[in-house]
C-alpha cells in the first residue's frame with residue numbers, strides 16, 4: 001500500500017479533463033471531488049487540480065485530476081498536462097453541436113501530446129437541459145464506438161452519471177494496468193512494483209513521468 | 218451606446234438583495250457575528266479618515282480633471298511613485314489609472330473610434346465572449362444581472378478589442394481585466410486602457426500574454442521559475458523535487474494581473490502599482506507571497522503544495538504587509554537578463570502578422586506620447 005502522509009491507496013491515476021470551453025469540465029470536477037455545482041463558476045485560466053480517493057474494483061484508487069482551460073489558445077499551456085495521463089475525459093455539451101464537432105480535434109490533440117495507450121472517455125454533459133438538446137445520444141454513441149472510446153452522458157448540475165463516469169474510466173485504467181502487470185511478468189515483485197505506482201503514477205508537470213515522490217511511497 | 222454607469226445601474230432591478238462588501242461583491246456568507254461586524258466597521262471608519270487625508274493630497278497633485286498631473290509627474294516622479302505604492306484613493310482611482318496608463322491621451326487622440334468598433338464592426342469572437350460574460354466576476358453585483366448594464370459594457374469592451382486587434386481577438390482572462398476596469402470607469406475609458414496595456418503605451422506591451430502560443434506567458438513563467446530558485450533556493454529545490462512548476466499556479470497571476478482569484482482590495486492595490494511601474498510588480502508580489510509562506514510551503518507534499526499555492530491565507534494576502542515585502546525584493550536587472558536568456562533559447566516574441574489595418578491610425582499616436 002502506498003502511503004503519503006495520512007493517506008493510503010493502492011493506485012494513483014492521473015486523469016485530464018479536456019473539451020471546449022464552457023462544456024462543464026470544471027463543474028464535473030467539482031461535482032466529483034466536492035459534490036458541488038456552481039451556476040456562476042469562473043472560466044478556467046490555465047489549469048486546475050483536484051483529487052479524490054475511491055474504491056474501484058475493490059482497490060483504493062486515488063485519482064489526480066487536471067482540469068484544463070478549454071479555449072484553443074490555452075493549449076499552448078495545457079497540452080503539457082496530457083503527458084503521463086492514464087486517462088482523459090473528453091467533454092462536450094449536448095446542447096452545443098459545435099462542441100461535439102470539435103471532439104475530433106481534441107482526439108488529434110491527445111494523439112499528438114498524450115501517451116499512445118491513454119484511456120479516453122467521451123462525455124456528453126448537461127443532459128438536464130432536455131429541451132435544448134442538439135446532439136443525439138445515438139450519434140455520439142456510435143462515434144465513440146468507431147473511435148474506440150467509452151461513452152457516457154452526464155449532468156453535473158443534477159449529479160447524474162458523474163460518479164459513474166469516473167468509476168468507469170478508473171476501472172478501465174485499473175484493468176489495463178493489472179493485465180499489464182500480469183502479462184509482463186509473473187514475478188510478484190514486478191507486479192508489486194507497478195502496484196506501488198512507480199511506473200504508472202504521474203506527478204504534475206510534463207517532466208514528471210516516473211519517479212514522482214508522491215507515488216513511490 | 219454608452220451611458221453613465223451609475224444611472225443605468227440603479228434603473229434595473231437587482232438580482233437579489235444580498236449582503237455586499239464595500240466593492241460590490243456578494244459576501245460569501247452572511248453569518249458574520251456581531252463582534253466581527255463591529256471590528257470591521259471600526260476598521261472601515263479608520264480607513265475612511267485615512268482615505269480623506271490622502272484624497273486631499275491627491276487632488277492637489279492631479280489638479281482639476283488631471284490638468285496638473287503631467288507637470289507634477291515630471292517634477293516629482295518619486296513622490297508619485299511613493300504615493301501610488303501606498304494606494305490610490307478609491308474615489309480617484311479611475312481617473313488616476315487613466316492618467317498613469319496613458320489611456321487618457323489615446324482616448325483624446327482617437328475620438329469616435331470606440332463607437333465605430335462597438336456599433337459597426339463584427340467580430341469572430343462574439344460567441345466566445347458571450348459564453349464567458351456570466352463567468353467573469355460572477356459574484357460582483359454589477360456583473361450579475363443577466364444582460365444588465367455590467368454584462369453589456371463588458372461585452373462591448375471585449376468585442377471592441379477583439380475587432381481592434383484581430384490577432385489577439387478575445388482570450389479567456391481578458392474579461393477579468395476589462396471587468397476590473399469597468400468598475401472604475403466608463404466602457405470607452407476601459408477600452409482605451411486595455412489598448413494602452415496590450416499595445417504598450419507606457420510599459421512593455423502585454424499582448425504577448427494573449428497571442429497564439431501565449432508567448433509572453435511562457436516567457437514570464439520561465440523568468441519567474443528562475444527568480445524563485447534564486448531568491449528562495451530552498452523552496453525552489455522543494456518545488457523541483459515535488460515536480461511543481463509555475464504554470465500550475467502562476468499563469469493566472471500574469472494573465473489576469475491577480476484579478477482572477479485574489480481578494481479585490483489586494484488586486485486594486487497591485488493594479489495601482491502595476492499601471493505605474495509595469496509587470497515587474499506581478500513578479501514581486503508573486504515572490505513575496507512565496508516568501509511570506511515559505512516555511513509552510515517547504516513542508517508540503519505535491520498535492521497540498523498545489524492547494525496552498527492556489528489558496529493563500531488571509532494573512533498572506535494583506536496588502537499592507539504583502540506589498541512592502543514585494544517592494545523590498547529587487548529584480549529589475551535580473552529580470553532583464555533572464556529575458557535575454559529566454560530570447561536566446563526561444564527567439565524573440567514577434568507578432569504573427571504585421572500591424573493590422575485598424576491599428577494604423579492609432580498606434581503612431583501611442584508612440585508619440
Ligand SMILES: Nc1nc2c(ncn2[C@@H]2O[C@H](COP(=O)(O)OP(=O)(O)OP(=O)(O)O)[C@@H](O)[C@H]2O)c(=O)[nH]1
Nearest residue numbers: 021022023024025026027039044070126155156157
Ligand atoms: N445546465 C447545466 N449547466 C451546466 C452543467 N455543467 C456546467 N454547466 C454550466 O455551464 C457553464 C460552464 O461550465 P464550466 O464548468 O465552467 O465549463 P468548463 O468546461 O470548465 O469551461 P472552461 O473552463 O472555460 O474550459 C457554467 O455556467 C456552468 O454552470 C450541467 O450539467 N448542466
Ligand SMILES: [Mg+2]
Nearest residue numbers: 025026043044
Ligand atoms: Mg473550467
